[in-house]
Amino acid sequence: MSSALAKSAAPALVEGEFHFTREDFVRVAAMLYEDAGITLSDSKATLVYSRLAKRIRTLGLRDFDAYCRLVASPGGTDERGRMLNALTTNLTRFFREPHHFDHLREKVLEPMVDRLRSGGRLRIWSAGCSSGQEPFSIALTILSVIPEAAELDVRVLATDIDSNMIAHGRAATYTDELLEPVPQAQRAKWMERDPADRSQWRFGDAARSLVAFKELNLMSSWPVKGPFDAIFCRNVVIYFDEPTQEKVWTRFNPLLVPSGRLYIGHSERLGGASAGYVSDGMTVYRSQAASLPGARR
Numbered sequence: 632m633s634s635a636l637a638k639s640a641a642p643a644l645v646e647g648e649f650h651f652t653r654e655d656f657v658r659v660a661a662m663l664y665e666d667a668g669i670t671l672s673d674s675k676a677t678l679v680y681s682r683l684a685k686r687i688r689t690l691g692l693r694d695f696d697a698y699c700r701l702v703a704s705p706g707g708t709d710e711r712g713r714m715l716n717a718l719t720t721n722l723t724r725f726f727r728e729p730h731h732f733d734h735l736r737e738k739v740l741e742p743m744v745d746r747l748r749s750g751g752r753l754r755i756w757s758a759g760c761s762s763g764q765e766p767f768s769i770a771l772t773i774l775s776v777i778p779e780a781a782e783l784d785v786r787v788l789a790t791d792i793d794s795n796m797i798a799h800g801r802a803a804t805y806t807d808e809l810l811e812p813v814p815q816a817q818r819a820k821w822m823e824r825d826p827a828d829r830s831q832w833r834f835g836d837a838a839r840s841l842v843a844f845k846e847l848n849l850m851s852s853w854p855v856k857g858p859f860d861a862i863f864c865r866n867v868v869i870y871f872d873e874p875t876q877e878k879v880w881t882r883f884n885p886l887l888v889p890s891g892r893l894y895i896g897h898s899e900r901l902g903g904a905s906a907g908y909v910s911d912g913m914t915v916y917r918s919q920a921a922s923l924p925g926a927r928r
Contacts, residue, residue, distance in 0.1 A: 645680040649687050655695035659683070659714070662702065666715055667792055668850040668875040682717040686710070716793045720870065723761035725768050725812040728865065731894045732772045734912050739861055739892060740776040747777060752784040754859045756886075758849065759867035760789035763800030763842075764809070767834060769863065770841045771817050781837045788855060790847035800844045803834040849879055857886040865914075866896035877903050884908070887918040 641652040659679055660671040671679065680695075687698050690710070702711040726732055740753075747753055753773075757766040766789035773780045773787070791797055807830055810818060821838050825831035847853065849867070862883050868876040876899075883893055884907040893908060893916045895901070901908060901916060908916035 644676050647680055647684060649680075649684055649692075650694040650696070651676075651680050652695070655699055658699045658703070659695075659718075662711065663715065663718055666711070666850065667719065667848060668872075669719070669870045670872045670875075671718075679718065683714065686713060686717060712794070716795050719793050721761040721793060721796055722866070723764045725764045725810065727765070727768075727812075728897060728914070730913055731863070731865070731915065732768060734892075734915050735769070735861060735894075736772050736776055738911070740773060743860070744777060747780075747783050747785065750784070753780075753786070754857065755787045756855065756857075756859045756862045757787060757789045758847075758862060758864040758883075760791045760796070760800060760844070761793075762796045763789065763803065763844070764805075765789075765863060765865070766800065766842045766844075767803070767838060770834075770838045771813070771821060773841060774821060774837060775817070778837075781840045785841060787842045788859075789842050789844045790855075791844075792846070792848045794846050797844045797846050800842075803839050804831050805833075806830055807832070850875075853882070853886075855886065858888045859886055859891055860888055861892040861894065862887060863894045865894060866899070869896060869899055873902065881907065884918050889918065891918045892916065893918065 641654065643651055644653045644656055645651050656671075656673075656676050656679060663669050663671060683695070683698065687695065690698070690701070692698050692701070701707040702714050735755075743751065743753060755769055755773075757769060760766050766787050769787050773785060777783065777785070789797075789800055791800075804825060810822075810832055813822075818832060822832045822834050825833050847855075864879070864883065868879055871879070880893075880901050887893065892911060895914050895916070897914055899914070905916075907919055909919055911917040
């Protein structure tokens, strides 16, 4: 029996339009781990099928085996990126875990107001920013403390592995439903209705000028300068295995200013990397490591 026939004879892991075997799932999971550090458990087989079946249909391929061979080939680089986009989770909302934004305002921003107005700098990184709700929540928090922040040396870096999410964030446009957690007063002050679609709001120049969106894979090199006064990396590493989580937490530390803050998700833990941090509140940590050589406060 040929290898192609053997694969087609293998039992289907998920029943559907396209033949999808356990071997196909293992190949997809291995590529996702290699590219993004994300670990897929067997329980995710149905999710993988539903998200990638759309790509297989669009490409006119016969089954998952053909798709796996395509994305593993030298000519499948672009499609491998689309596969990555399809399989990454982008659950987010404005002011998610609101205690973090209260902490940012009270412990980081308010003590810095005079310094910033005298020429100081503020840098915050939203790592794993999804479609932009987190970095814009940070921007709104900054503007609530320093309304003229756009005129000062204040910047928020927003990065994500998913190019589609970065494009969404740059558009800075959100529906009424998504904006429910944003107070009406903040919407009125820092946003405007989309004249072409009254159900949509777009952030105004003041908020948009604070946030720079960049595509970035946390498993690759980080072309970021820092140092950062705060890094938000929330509900991202829960998809990584423990060694990968520790690697990410450890890499963040020297990019923080002395006593810079790291904000993580409610279900995440620092584990072995905790030696470089001390607790500073609920899922907030303060760096104890020295900042990058030559870093400015």
